Amino acid sequence: MKIKKPRLRTWVSFVSLGLFFMAFxxxxxxxxRTPDDAEDISRGLRTxxxxxxxxxxxxxxxxxxxxxxxxxxxxxxxxxxxxxxxxPLDLSSWKLDxxxxxxxxxxxxxxxxxxxxxxxxxxxxxWSEDISYAGVKxxxxxxxxxLGNHSGKxxxxxxxxxxxxxFVGLETPDGxxxxxLDMESMLHPQTILAYEMNGKxxxxxxxxxxxxxxxxxxxxxxxxxxxxxxxxxxxxxxYWAEQGYDWFSGL
Amino acid sequence: MARIREKHPLWLRSCHWLxxxxxxxxxxxxxxIYWANDEYPGFFPQxxxxxxxxxxxxxxxxxIHFNIGWVxxxxxxxxxxxxxxxxxWRELFPNRQAIKDLPGAVxxxxxxxxxxxxxxxxxxxxxxxxxxxxxxxxxxxxxxxxIYKPVxxxxxxxxxxxxxxxxxxxxxxxxxxxxxxxxxxxQVMRAGWNNFRAMVAGFELEExxx
Numbered sequence: 001m002k003i004k005k006p007r008l009r010t011w012v013s014f015v016s017l018g019l020f021f022m023a024f025x026x027x028x029x030x031x032x033r034t035p036d037d038a039e040d041i042s043r044g045l046r047t048x049x050x051x052x053x054x055x056x057x058x059x060x061x062x063x064x065x066x067x068x069x070x071x072x073x074x075x076x077x078x079x080x081x082x083x084x085x086x087x088p089l090d091l092s093s094w095k096l097d098x099x100x101x102x103x104x105x106x107x108x109x110x111x112x113x114x115x116x117x118x119x120x121x122x123x124x125x126x127w128s129e130d131i132s133y134a135g136v137k138x139x140x141x142x143x144x145x146x147l148g149n150h151s152g153k154x155x156x157x158x159x160x161x162x163x164x165x166x167f168v169g170l171e172t173p174d175g176x177x178x179x180x181l182d183m184e185s186m187l188h189p190q191t192i193l194a195y196e197m198n199g200k201x202x203x204x205x206x207x208x209x210x211x212x213x214x215x216x217x218x219x220x221x222x223x224x225x226x227x228x229x230x231x232x233x234x235x236x237x238x239y240w241a242e243q244g245y246d247w248f249s250g251l
Numbered sequence: 252m253a254r255i256r257e258k259h260p261l262w263l264r265s266c267h268w269l270x271x272x273x274x275x276x277x278x279x280x281x282x283x284i285y286w287a288n289d290e291y292p293g294f295f296p297q298x299x300x301x302x303x304x305x306x307x308x309x310x311x312x313x314x315i316h317f318n319i320g321w322v323x324x325x326x327x328x329x330x331x332x333x334x335x336x337x338x339x340w341r342e343l344f345p346n347r348q349a350i351k352d353l354p355g356a357v358x359x360x361x362x363x364x365x366x367x368x369x370x371x372x373x374x375x376x377x378x379x380x381x382x383x384x385x386x387x388x389x390x391x392x393x394x395x396x397x398i399y400k401p402v403x404x405x406x407x408x409x410x411x412x413x414x415x416x417x418x419x420x421x422x423x424x425x426x427x428x429x430x431x432x433x434x435x436x437x438q439v440m441r442a443g444w445n446n447f448r449a450m451v452a453g454f455e456l457e458e459x460x461x
Contacts, residue, residue: 006456008253015454016266024272032315041314048318059403066402067409120414122401125309128414216402233348244310248316251402 003028041244047162053248060250062188066215071118071132077197078129079205083239085225087096094173094209097228098145106209109195112136112144117190119211122251124218124240133213135194139187148183148231157187169236172210173227181214181221190215193226218249253456258372258449260337266330267450268303273326274428276319281425283312290418320395342372344382349375360438384431391424 010162031044040046095103118132127166142148143156148154151162168186185191192216195202202208209222214222220240241247259267286300287309300306333338345353348353352375356368360376368374373381397417411417439447449455 006253006452009454010448010452013448018450020268021272041311045311045318049314052317056400056403061403064403064405067405067413075285120401122414123288124313124385126290126418134334141383178391240310244314246313251400 001170003219027063028239039243040081045231046207049246049248052247053250056248057182057184060184060216062184065190066119066251067190069118069120069130071199072130073132073199073237076203077121077206078127079203080123080125080219082116082205083173084172084223085205085207086176087174089173091209096226098147099230100145100147103147104145105193107191109136109141109210113140115140115192117192117215119190119215121213121215122218124220124249131213132198133192133194134196135187135192135210135213138191138193138212139189141193142187147229148210160187165231165233167232167235169230169232170223170226171227172223172225175227177223178213178237178239179221180232180238180241180247181217182248185214185216188214188216216251220245220247255454256457257453258455259453260339261453262333263339264450264453266326266333271327272321273319273322274316274432277323278425278429280315280319281310284316286312287363291422303426317399320392323388324392327385327392331385342382343378345375345378349378353379360441380431380434384428387424387427387431388438391421391428393419396420396426397421409443422426 003136032042033044034040034042043051091188095105096109097103113136115137116132117129120128121131122128136144139155141156146152146154147167151163153163155164159192164183165181166183169178169180169182191212193210194213195209195210197203197206197213202211207226210226211224212222212226235247238247240249258445282295282303282305285295286307290296332345350368350408352368355364355366356374357377358364359367368376391409394411396404397411397430398421401408401414401417408414408417411420439450445455
């Protein structure tokens with residue numbers, strides 16, 4: 001359509017631009033609208049985050065690791081949030097609940113191979129800190145406990161198949177804090193059930209006696225004071241995803 | 252008798268005007284994210300956050316940022332592709348003449364020099380600014396992805412000197428965008444109606460010389 005008359009063409013163009021802005025505002029409003037009392041973000045924004053999550057899960061490779069940093073020995077790791085740590089806990093009676101009905105003590109965990117790692121740990125708020133941490137690599141943990149596969153077959157990292165549970169859930173002993181992660185990220189070589197940070201046993205507020213450190217995710221996924229680990233075919237509930245954050249939260 | 256001279260094709264105007272709400276949302280959601288951890292303390296005073304209602308909206312900010320970001324990436328890619336395909340780059344990129352004319356153009360705009368630079372579609376200062384802002388966009392997208400996926404795109408983060416380096420670049424880029432925008436508004440107002448209408452309707456009116 002070619003309008004020759006400059007005056008008419010100017011009018012049509014400006015009205016079109018106005019309509020475009022109105023359409024944008026309308027679409028934006030319908031994508032982002034939430035009920036007033038909702039803690040979660042709108043369904044439209046959530047759909048977008050889930051699509052992002054699928055894309056980055058597809059592009060994910062366990063060979064890409066978070067870069068190594070010099071271990072900050074002795075420095076106290078930053079504490080951020082005490083959800084799930086508020087109820088008192090007797091460390092001597094602590095046990096890790098597993099889905100096969102077994103309960104592991106710290107002594108059981110210390111018998112498993114120990115892995116040390118150090119890298120940059122990133123909070124979803126935006127700060128990051130170099131940490132070192134030591135404990136049981138999660139893939140080793142699965143091999144030692146025989147967990148992670150539907151059939152009970154021992155995990156073989158070179159031949160992962162549909163036998164593997166797609167989701168892992170973790171909870172604090174009081175159930176106040178809970179996270180869920182995709183199995184691929186849990187099998188990442190830097191994902192560790194840690195009992196030491198920066199060369200010292202875990203402090204109370206850093207998640208004693210056992211916490212998750214998963215550098216391929218924002219810190220919200222690195223649950224402190226683990227009480228329970230379980231596996232699922234559907235996505236278990238996740239504390240921060242319920243509050244409007246991206247469930248995948250992969251880095 | 253005034254004559255119509257075509258200036259900006261429809262694709263260029265579409266890209267330009269889609270950028271306006273998308274960029275505004277990107278800067279806004281970026282501020283919602285930035286508030287959660289005041290990485291460069293004192294840059295934004297507390298009243299700034301308070302008066303704009305920026306506080307405690309991190310989840311919302313991230314959700315907006317990582318959705319609208321794709322709109323800008325696609326829009327930017329379409330724009331750059333069409334700049335090349337249409338031959339528009341000949342009028343856009345700073346050529347040798349533009350680099351020679353640049354100091355004069357800047358002095359003219361500051362009111363320190365009388366004679367105006369050669370205009371054509373874009374004068375020397377415009378060529379530099381409009382090409383520069385595209386490069387700025389590329390840096391902003393790259394540093395953004397480096398922060399977004401510092402492990403999966405670790406090579407990209409390394410390019411910026413790591414996670415913290417990428418954050419600094421991303422922040423400076425955002426400020427630069429805002430400064431560009433402010434300058435752009437001032438210059439558009441100074442250039443007048445004929446010039447502004449061209450970005451909406453596509454044409455300028457030229458007086459015939461006879």
